[in-house]
Amino acid sequence: xxxxxxxxxxxxxxxxxxxxxxxxxxxxxxxxxxxxxxxxxxxxxxxxxxxxxxxxxxxxxxxxxxxxxxxxxxxxxxxxxxxxxxxxxxxxxxxxxxxxxxxxxxxxxxxxxxxxxxxxxxxxxxxxxxxxxxxxxxxxxxxxxxxxxxxxxxxxxxxxxxxxxxxxxxxxxxxxxxxxxxxxxxxxxxxxxxxxxxxxxxxxxxxxxxxxxxxxxxxxxxxxxxxxxxxxxxxxxxxxxxxxxxxxxxxxxxxxxxxxxxxxxxxxxxxxxxxxxxxxxxxxxxxxxxxxxxxxxxxxxxxxxxxxxxxxxxxxxxxxxxxxxxxxxxxxxxxxxxxxxxxxxxxxxxxxxxxxxxxxxxxxxxxxxxxxxxxxxxxxxxxxxxxxxxxxxxxxxxxxxxxxxxxxxxxxxxxxxxxxxxxxxxxxxxxxxxxxxxxxxxxxxxxxxxxxxxxxxxxxxxxxxxxxxxxxxxxxxxxxxxxxxxxxxxxxxxxxxxxxxxxxxxxxxxxxxxxxxxxxxxxxxxxxxxxxxxxxxxxxxxxxxxxxxxxxxxxxxxxxxxxxxxxxxxxx
Numbered sequence: 077x078x079x080x081x082x083x084x085x086x087x088x089x090x091x092x093x094x095x096x097x098x099x100x101x102x103x104x105x106x107x108x109x110x111x112x113x114x115x116x117x118x119x120x121x122x123x124x125x126x127x128x129x130x131x132x133x134x135x136x137x138x139x140x141x142x143x144x145x146x147x148x149x150x151x152x153x154x155x156x157x158x159x160x161x162x163x164x165x166x167x168x169x170x171x172x173x174x175x176x177x178x179x180x181x182x183x184x185x186x187x188x189x190x191x192x193x194x195x196x197x198x199x200x201x202x203x204x205x206x207x208x209x210x211x212x213x214x215x216x217x218x219x220x221x222x223x224x225x226x227x228x229x230x231x232x233x234x235x236x237x238x239x240x241x242x243x244x245x246x247x248x249x250x251x252x253x254x255x256x257x258x259x260x261x262x263x264x265x266x267x268x269x270x271x272x273x274x275x276x277x278x279x280x281x282x283x284x285x286x287x288x289x290x291x292x293x294x295x296x297x298x299x300x301x302x303x304x305x306x307x308x309x310x311x312x313x314x315x316x317x318x319x320x321x322x323x324x325x326x327x328x329x330x331x332x333x334x335x336x337x338x339x340x341x342x343x344x345x346x347x348x349x350x351x352x353x354x355x356x357x358x359x360x361x362x363x364x365x366x367x368x369x370x371x372x373x374x375x376x377x378x379x380x381x382x383x384x385x386x387x388x389x390x391x392x393x394x395x396x397x398x399x400x401x402x403x404x405x406x407x408x409x410x411x412x413x414x415x416x417x418x419x420x421x422x423x424x425x426x427x428x429x430x431x432x433x434x435x436x437x438x439x440x441x442x443x444x445x446x447x448x449x450x451x452x453x454x455x456x457x458x459x460x461x462x463x464x465x466x467x468x469x470x471x472x473x474x475x476x477x478x479x480x481x482x483x484x485x486x487x488x489x490x491x492x493x494x495x496x497x498x499x500x501x502x503x504x505x506x507x508x509x510x511x512x513x514x515x516x517x518x519x520x521x522x523x524x525x526x527x528x529x530x531x532x533x534x535x536x537x538x539x540x541x542x543x544x545x546x547x548x549x550x551x552x553x554x555x556x557x558x559x560x561x562x563x564x565x566x567x568x569x570x571x572x573x574x575x576x577x578x579x580x581x582x583x584x585x586x587x588x589x590x591x592x593x594x595x596x597x598x599x600x601x602x603x604x605x606x607x608x609x610x611x612x613x614x615x616x617x618x619x620x621x622x623x624x625x626x627x628x629x630x631x632x633x634x635x636x637x638x639x640x641x642x643x644x645x646x647x648x
Contacts, residue, residue, distance in 0.1 A: 083115065083117060083118070084118075084189060084190065084641060089103075089113040090115065095646050113152075116151055117191045118154060118189055118190055119146045119154070119190070120154055120155075120184075120188065120193040120194070121139050121142050121143065121146075121155040121193075122158055122184070122210075123135055123136075123156065123196045124159075124160040124161075124196060124197055124198070124199070124206065125157070126160035128160065129165075130162065130164065131163070131164075131198045131199035131222060131269065132196070134222065134268040134269070137305065138220060138222065138305065139196060141308035142194050142220065142309065142311060144309050145309040145312020145314075146316055148309075148313055149312070149313040149315075149316035150316060154188075158177060158209075159176065159177040159180045159205075160177075160199075161200070162199060168518070168519055169520065169521035170199075170200065170201045170519075172517070172616065172619060173201070173205075174208075174356075175623070176615055176619075177201065177209070178205040178360075178631075179209065181206050181209025181210060182208075182209035182210070182213055182639075184209075185215065186213050186639070186640075186641055186643060190215065192315045192316070192319040193215060194218050194219075194312065194315050195218070195219045196220055197219065198223065198277060200275075203219070203277070203280035204280060207219065208357055208360045208631070208635075210325060211360035212360050212635070214324050214638055214641060215324060215325075216322065216323050217289070219284040219290045220290065220294065220311050221277075221281035221284065221294050222269060223269050223281075223297050223299035223300075223301070224270055224271065224273075224277070224278055224281075224296070224390070225265065225266070225271070225272050226267045226272065226298055226300055227272045227392060228260075228265070228266055228272070229266075230259070236271065236272040236273040236390055237271040237549075237551040238384045239264065241552060245533055249530065267299065267300040268300055269298060270299070272391055273385060274344055274346060274381070274383040274384060274550065275347060276347040276349040276350075276551075279344075279550050280353065281295040282295045282400060283353070283354065285400050286404070288417030288418060289328060289329075289418055290418065291307055291310060291314065291419055292401050292426045295391075295399070295400045296391050296394045296395035297395055297399075298391070314418065323416075323420065325361060326361055327416065328415075328418065329357070329358075329361045329363060330363070330416075331365075332414075334358055334365050335369070335373050336412050336423060338370055338450075339373050339377050339411060340400070340403065340407065341374065341451070342378075342451070343380040343381060343407055345379050345383060345386030345387065346550070347550025348451060348464050348465070348547065348548065348550070349547055349550055350550075351367065351370050352520075352547070352626055354629075355367065355627075355631075356630065359628070359629050359631055359636045360631070360635070360637065360638060367462045367627045368453060370450070370451040371453040374450025375450060377407070377450055378441065378444030378446060378447050379445045379448070380438060380441070380444055380445065381437065382436060382437050382439065382445045383437075385550075385553040386445075386449070386466075386468035386469050389436075389437055396433065397432060397438050398431055399430070401426060401430035402427070402433075403438055404430070405427040405432075406438065406441055407441065410441075411423065448468060449468045450468075452467050452586065454582075454586050454587055455586065455588065456587045456588040457589050457597075458560065458589055459561060459568075459588050460562070460568075460569070461562060462559070463557050463558060463559055464558050464559045465555070465557050467583060469552070469553035470555040475555070475581075475583040476582050477506070477580075478578060479505050480504070480576050480577070481577045481578070482501045482507050482508065483574060483577075484509045484510065486511050486512075487511075487512055487517075494527065495529055499531075502532070503532065503537045503540070506540070506542075506579045507541070508543050508570070508573050508579070509524065509545075509546065510544070510564035510571060511564045511571075511607050512544055513544075513545030513561075513563025513625075514563060514624070514625065514630045515565040518609065518611070518616060518619060520546055520547050520626065522546065522547045522548050522552075523548070524544040525548040525552040525553070525554050525556045540555070541557065542554065543570075543579065543588070544558060544560065545559065545563035545568070546558065546559075555581075557588060559627070561627040563626065565606055566625065569590060571604055572590075572597050572600040578591040618632075619632070
């Protein structure tokens with residue numbers, strides 16, 4: 077057998093002598109015939125299936141569909157597992173392990189005889205972690221999302237994950253019982269798939285399609301729809317062709333692709349988590365992207381997709397209305413239409429035949445659902461490196477606000493005092509939560525959309541300005557300022573805020589300021605000490621010492637960039 081130097085896999089399976097014997101022999105114990113090693117493209121199927129990641133629990137079926145497509149196109153599929161991050165179960169937060177999972181993905185791809193890879197991802201962090209890891213290897217790569225679950229039905233009303241926050245408030249006020257609360261659980265999560273609204277999982281699926289990393293309509297096909305398996309089979313066929321074309325990630329993930337993703341994210345009302353994940357992906361592939369770009373390229377984009385939490389409807393409704401290609405077609409005048417995608421066509425070509433079937437779901441640029449969308453980046457002495465806010469999910473009356481700070485030093489402090497009847501808080505207050513950033517939690521948990529105290533809910537107050545160095549779920553809503561950088565645990569001015577300090581938020585002018593003099597802040601800093609979490613070993617210790625701040629994407633400093641796909645030494 078002659079070595080085919082055009083394919084990575086032939087550096088394993090194409091070898092003669094002892095090494096070739098070993099590389100092939102143990103693979104054959106799975107019943108693989110010898111001709112599978114004859115120089116055809118080996119396609120890795122990177123699977124985040126796990127029963128601890130319920131959003132991805134149907135991925136075994138999708139992997140089988142991919143394999144069929146790979147075989148049809150003349151490839152050799154090999155499925156392999158990587159660390160799976162279940163958003164709803166992992167403590168203290170799945171975000172803590174995003175970078176670890178990306179390392180697993182990167183090294184699994186590089187170390188094995190893989191010519192191209194299909195990434196099976198769905199739940200929030202599984203998508204960015206897999207894409208980050210694959211970027212650092214940079215071989216032909218195609219993404220398949222798991223798809224949203226079907227919308228739930230509870231007492232005659234369509235429901236989704238955004239209703240969790242509404243149910244929680246209703247339960248706190250005694251408007252629904254514990255038994256009704258439990259009933260709603262099954263009514264909401266009634267099918268396979270990730271969150272049915274435009275939460276972070278749906279945002280990530282939209283992100284990869286807008287970047288050009290998936291086939292058209294990948295983002296919105298429901299997990300329970302048979303067409304999810306069909307697109308998986310088509311993806312299996314296409315990845316084999318991508319290997320033959322040497323269509324690598326770096327050829328698709330250009331600066332223009334990232335700008336397209338930012339604009340599309342604005343149009344669909346995507347999660348604020350989009351910022352931190354796209355920055356991390358850009359850092360891996362080597363595209364110069366900064367936090368100001370999210371404001372710059374989304375500021376002129378209105379909300380086109382009427383989806384919760386910014387709107388009324390669900391991801392399956394978007395699919396039935398024409399899917400993401402229909403939204404992209406409405407945006408042709410502002411997008412880089414010549415950006416290349418994994419099917420070999422441009423993003424503009426992919427949406428040429430798209431139609432909008434329901435104008436209540438997909439609006440036009442001239443007559444949008446909301447004029448303000450995208451991501452607003454606010455800066456000032458409270459967030460010198462920036463903080464983010466989602467205007468489409470905020471209360472318009474609070475977009476310019478000045479109020480006294482009600483400060484919680486940690487998440488435990490918040491839980492201990494939020495329902496204290498003596499807590500000095502009213503409808504004009506600004507809630508401030510410290511030490512929930514990358515280093516401070518650690519892992520930057522989704523706790524930024526702090527619940528409103530019962531005594532204010534009873535007065536009809538359902539939103540306050542809330543500020544933290546943490547994140548919030550993409551399913552959440554409210555006037556919530558997130559990702560404050562530098563974070564409190566890194567010595568940012570957020571650490572110095574005291575009860576009663578006035579804070580001014582001016583979203584139209586993109587400012588966030590603590591009305592305390594520099595001299596007073598300097599005095600307070602003399603008495604400040606970083607929080608001690610007493611973490612001295614293992615991955616979490618590594619994370620705390622090497623994680624970058626939110627405005628850089630919260631990746632590890634030593635993971636930026638890529639090492640490529642070349643491995644020169646054999647293992648025997």
